[in-house]
Amino acid sequence: MKRRELLAMGAAALAAPAWVSAQQSAWPARxxxxxxxxxxxxxxxxxxxxxxxxxxxxxxxxxxxxxxxxxxxxxxxxxxxxxxxxxxxxxxxxxxxxxxxxxxxxxxxxxxxxxxxxxxxxxxxAPMLLLVHADSPYKTLAEYTAAARTRPVNYGTSGVGSANHLYGELLKIEANAPMHTHVPFQGSAPAIQSLLGAQIDSVFDPVTTNVSTLRAGKLRALAVSTPSRMPAFPDIPTFAELGYPSLTGxxxxxxxxxxxxxxxxxxxxxxxxxxxxxxxxxxxxxxxxxxxxxxxxxxxxxxxxxxxxxxxxxxxxxxxxxxxxx
Known part of the structure; x- marks a missing residue:
């Protein structure tokens, strides 16, 4: 191969990174x-x-x-x-x-x-809440978990394998509550509707979609998964302060x-x-x-x-x- 051709190939190789860099620096333009x-x-x-x-x-x-x-x-x-x-x-x-x-x-x-x-x-x-109906007999997380040790306490979620489901199962393990029973729904909305109708005992769900029902007093939260209490809802205790730090998330x-x-x-x-x-x-x-x-x-x-x-x-x-x- 001639010296001139070798020099041309070398110049092209050196120019390629600059061309790529120029394309990236032009982003977004296409x-x-x-x-x-x-x-x-x-x-x-x-x-x-x-x-x-x-x-x-x-x-x-x-x-x-x-x-x-x-x-x-x-x-x-x-x-x-x-x-x-x-x-x-x-x-x-x-x-x-x-x-x-x-x-x-x-x-x-x-x-x-x-x-x-x-x-x-x-x-x-979006922190996770454990929600119960406003008229639920469970006023505290301690009452809730105590009940789930001896009789079925049904919690609804958006489906099998969801974050809501795993939080419910982790609480079941950590609280030694074998009767904490999962009821899967096709999404959070039908689970919440079932809870509002008092057809299930609780729902694990993010706070985002439940702000209005909490403020309207239709539902109560027994605990929230934040590291410290939410300023907007200071009366809701955290799982961590109630003895379940593993449910922080x-x-x-x-x-x-x-x-x-x-x-x-x-x-x-x-x-x-x-x-x-x-x-x-x-x-x-x-x-x-x-x-x-x-x-x-x-x-x-x-x-x-x-x-x-x-x-x-x-x-x-x-x-x-x-x-x-x-």
Missing amino acids: SAIKLNVQYPPGGLVDTVARLMAPHLSTALGQAVVVENRAGAGGLVGTEFVSRQAADGYNLLVSHASVHVYATATRRKMPFDSVGDFTHMGMLVE SQWLGLSAPKGLPAPIAQRLTALIPEILAKPDILAQLNELQTLPRKAPVLGNDFAQLIQSQVSTWSSVAKRANVEVI
Whole structure:
């Protein structure tokens, strides 16, 4: 091969990284960015996505469009994003219900909840409540668990293998309450309706969808899964202060993308998370839902490690409780 040809090949090789870098620095320029939601319109994930989208659009100088890809309890939309190109044009509002609890309980998952994604950071958290009817004979968690040691106490959830189910089974184990009996429903809404009709004894459910019924006095919460009491509901004790610290946790939402997202894009999106969540209009709307960001943001690798840790924790709970979704 001639010396001139060798020099030309070397120059091309040196130019390639610069070309790639230029393409990345130009992001986003090609088209609208899709912010994928794995649930139908109207729920918490969809609401948070639509709060975030205009602020992301303004910050990035490109349209950000929310797309709903519902199905299989969030697996369809999450798998879709895991299989897209890692170019910054397909993002996901990731959810603990899929990335943690489904991973902990399903025999087989169509993706690796950590390895198949670039996780930029946690957006918000929704604590879990143990709810009873306003006229329930159980006034305290101690009365509730005492009853479940000797007679059936039925708790409703959004389905087998859900976060709600695992919280109920963990309480059953920790409280030594063998009669704490799971009643699965096709979603949280029918479970809550059954509780309002006094057809079941309790429901484990995130605070987000129950703010109005709590304030109206239709339901009472015996405990909440936050580390300390919620300012909006200071009379609700935490599981931890009642002797069940293992039930401290939440249903979180995060911002994720397919694995291999170029570092400059990932870093830019990660930096935007605390900026956007600190905006007064965002905080006001999230406060209404009682679904708030952490005071110390969990970002980047720390977020990925948190997901991995939670998967390990709840996989152990699922094994102890013999909960498996085939």
